[in-house]
Structure formats: C-alpha cells, structure tokens
Amino acid sequence: MDFELSMEQEILRRTVRSFAEKEIAPVARELDEKEEFSLETCRSMGELGLFGMVVSEEYGGQGMDYVSYIIAVEELARVDGSHAATVAAGNSLGIGPLLYYGSEAQKRKYLPKLCTGRSLWGFGLTEPNAGSDAGGARTTAVLDGDEWVINGSKIFITNASAPNSLGVTVMARTGTREDGRGAELSCILVERGTRGFTAREMHGKMMWRSSNTSELYFDDCRVPRENLLGQRGKGFHQMLETLDAGRLSIGAMGLGGAQGAYELAMRYAKEREQFGRPISSFQINAFKLADMAMEIEAARLLLYKACWLKDRHQPFGKLAAMAKLYCSEVMGRVASQAVQLHGGYGLMKEYNVERFFRDQKLLTIGEGTSEIQRLVIARLIGAI
C-alpha cells in the first residue's frame, strides 16, 4: 500500500489551492450573491489548464491522471462550489463524452477549444419529467434524410447557456429497442446557434449560484446525421458510463467543500471566545471538529481509492457510487456543524460558511440522488 501522492500531484494541489485563494476567493461571495457566471474566472481557470485535464496533449489537454483531476476539483471546491462545478461539469460531462465516444473528426473539431476553457459544452440528460428515471426521456430525434430532427426539452443542464457555451450533447429517443423493451436512446451533438435550439439560463437557485445552469428547448432542430455521438442506440450506456466518472468529481466537490467548511469552523472556533475561553476548548465543540476531521479523512481515502482504481483501469463503479454518496453526505454534516459553530454569524453571508451550507445540498441530488446511489450500491453488492 502506498498513500503518497506523486510530486506532480503535490505541486498541482499547491498551484490550484493558491489560484483558488487568490483568484476565486475574492470574488466568490459577490458572484454568488448576484447569481452571476464569470467569464473572467472561467477564462483564468482555462489558462491554468483546468479544462481537459485527463485529455491527451494531442487534443489540447494536459494528459494527467484521474487522481490529479480530482485533486484540482477538490481544491476549487474548498474555496467555492460554483467554480468547482464549472470545472467538474466541463471535464466530466462536457469533455468526457466527446473524448470517450466522439469520432476522430468530432474530437479534433471540439476538444482543442474546450480544453482551453474558452468554450464550454453541456450534457443534456435530465428532463422536466425524467430525473432519476433518465431512461424515460421524452426528447426525440428522428432521422430525416441526412439530418436528425430533434424535439423536446432538457432541464438543469450545467454550462449550456453561458456566454462561451459552444453546444451540448443531448440524449434522445431515436426509436424502439430491437428487443422491443423500451426506447432506443442515442446521444447527438448540437451546436449553439443551430436553428430550433434554445438554451435559456435558469435563475433563482439556492446553490451553485455562479455556475451556469440551463433549460434547453429543441423545436424541429435539425443537425447533420454525422452529429451522432458514437453508435446509435448506445446513448443510455454512454450516459451511465459518463455518470460513473462524473460521480468522482461530485465526490471531489463534497470532499473539498467539507474541507473548506471545516477550516472555516476551526479558525472561527479558535478565535471566538465565550465565558473567557475559545469555544474550541469546550469539549462539545472540540468533538464536533474531531468528527469533521475524521469523516473528511475517511471520505478522502474512499474517493482517492475510487480514482486510483479508475487510473488502473479496474472496475470502479461501486466505489465511485460510494464515494459520491459518502463525500456529499459528509459535506452535508460538516457544513451544517460548521454553521452551528459560527452561531449567529454563521447565518450571515459575510462569514462565507453559509455558502458551503447551501452548496452542499446539490451534491445529494445532482448526478444521481443519494437514493439512486444507494440503489446502485445495493445492486453492485448483490443485495437486490
């Protein structure tokens, strides 16, 4: 067993931490309050190399391993969930499907742009009436000559309507499965600006307020036949695989967010005095901090092991589901106790910890709810 990170991973962690503290921390609260996506911070994250981290240099990426990618997301989330979301969705959901299933032409066309962070790509899966039941998607794509004609809508799609969004991968029904059991699903690429395709920014979010979230509308939207991603009928499978890997980055957001909230709580509890003593010296508070530190450590080991398996091309789906579930729930507990330790000040925006408290809630819902994760794990351990 070897728990040591490589020197490159250590340098990477320091780089991303210092970048997040200097470039993102000063603007995070204001962007959150305004519910505003920042093109500027997105661009500087791109310049640092945070998009296309696991993509080979050939397509403009950094050629790093999955552990490195997850460390980067963790360090961003330690400072701000929204920016971590932009990077995690950009890599796992935007770039991922193009990288793993795209044709050589599709990869050459899109990946170099997406790897600079100057352009973003969305992954259109969830629909107003198809959340956990993603296979029940109603959006349809019908082949008409050499074109797909797409109709339907998608919701809660990250990075699809930012000023620099270039397009989306959309999962749609393309027919009925050969065995007659349910719909045949396929993924199709749709560029921004295609007639009949509208991406509308969603507002009024509780969390991730400076990440870009969209509703997508397809109204007789026509795209060339070659915009099919991978094979026809493989859409559901592609979606499941994409989410397997995506879970690792959601786990990283939980881990990093828990770490950030814990550090805020620790600092505050040592400085805040009541009854003539720092409140961290009261056992009831010290034990809270001890529990936080313990759970964060356990979450980190679980998540890193899942990434390590992926880097070694071993089955990682079970651990990815466990890590996603555990890290997001750990952040929930840690952020809640971190606010508690702050007392009344914890309820105020000025103290930042309330942002962690809000941001954590997405993690038990997005990219597979905690309930679905438990179902995935229960199936993988053979309980059902």
Next chain:
Amino acid sequence: MNLVVCIKQVPDTETQIKVGADGKSINMDDIKWVMNPYDEFGVEEALRIKADKGGDVIVVGAGPKRVTEALRTALAMGADKAILIEDEGLYGADPIFVGKLLAKAIEPLNPDIVFFGQRAVDDDCGLASSSVAEALGMPQLAVIVKQELDGDTIKVQRPVEGQTNVLSTKLPVCLTAQKGLNEPRYASLPGIMKAKKKPLEVKTLADLGVERDDKIEIAAINPPPERAPGKVIQGETPEELAVNLAKALREEAKVI
C-alpha cells in the same frame, strides 16, 4: 543570457512552527515545504528577462531530497533546468557556508544574473546571496522592486524608507528580489507535466569539492512567549474605570 535563480525550500507560511526536542531546531514532522515566497519573485523575473532577451533559466537549490519539489515547481513555472545540491544535514546550516556552496555550483554556469529572494521566510537571515556575490566577485543589488537591462548595464530600484534608491552596475550581478518586483505566475498544469521531462541534476558536497565549514551554529531556538490573557478593567462609573485603568497600567503593566 544565463539566468540563475537560487531557491530555498521553507516551511509553508501557514505552518505552526514547533521547537524540536533538542531545543535548537524546529520539529519537522507535520511541515509542508514550499519554495520561499521571495524566491518566486526571482523565478518570475528571470522568466520575464528570458522572454524578452532570450537565454536559459537555471534554478539551484541546496538541502535534503525534498527540495526537489521546490525545484520542480520552478521548472513547472517555466525554468529550463535545475541543480540540487543534495545533503540531508544542510537545513539550518550557516548561510555564509551555504552561499559558498551555492557559488561552487553556480560558477561553472557562467551566470549573467544570479537571483535570490531578499531573505528566506524561515530564518530571516538574507545572507546567502551576499556570500555568493562575494565568492563570485559580483556586485550585489539587494531588495529590488524593479530592474531594467540595457546591454550589459542593469539599473534597479530599491525602496528605502519611503524613498527609492536607483542603482546601476555592469553584469554579471547578484540581485535579491523584494515583494513588488512582479506578480509570480502559477505553475500551470501543462507546465507541471512539462517539468517532469526537464533535467534535474543532483550533486553532492563531495562532487563540488566542498566540506562543511560553518562558522556559526544555532545554539537555541525559543518560541515566542505565550500571549497573556487580557484583563477586563472593573468599575461602576467612567471615573472609576479610568482610575482603575491608570492603576493597572502603572502598577501591573508598568508602562506609565
């Protein structure tokens, strides 16, 4: 142009320093080590000169194997080559000796400019650069916030108590960087990957023909005194409070 940057690896500025069991070294168990922040200004300035005038940036460090990480970080920022003088016992050595040692490694590089941070944030000595300048017979321009190169002449600015000294000399020169000289770049992700393939040469004291020759040694390290708890002045009326405050300042704190 041969640009050499000397790098010291120091405890991360957020580390809580504890005195070691021997009372004259620090406890290194939980320390995260980083490149001395002032040295980052040196690396950045060298990279900017390289971009403008061409040349090579070579970073040099001395200390235990862990110093490799600080050197790799400089390579990831864009330096071309690194030299590590590896010795497990060098941390805490006499800075004048460390300067002589560095000079031995730097001399064959035929440097035009040798950069240092104005001091290391661990021992705050700021001596190694003077020692290198002395050993190599170079002028030293210390604590600079701006430099301009014109052929083989360099002009620098050095802040002094709200004023600025403008100094100039001929190359080769030893410079020490002060905050304000520039804004150091990040070690970008592509840079980190490229750094893996850049040359890092390891030398020992024996390779350089140097033996330990420290003139000073650390006799003791004392932690800062613990902050005494505050005292709340008691009293019913403002007058009474003032009297009690004055009394406390005179009799207990003995400041008036």
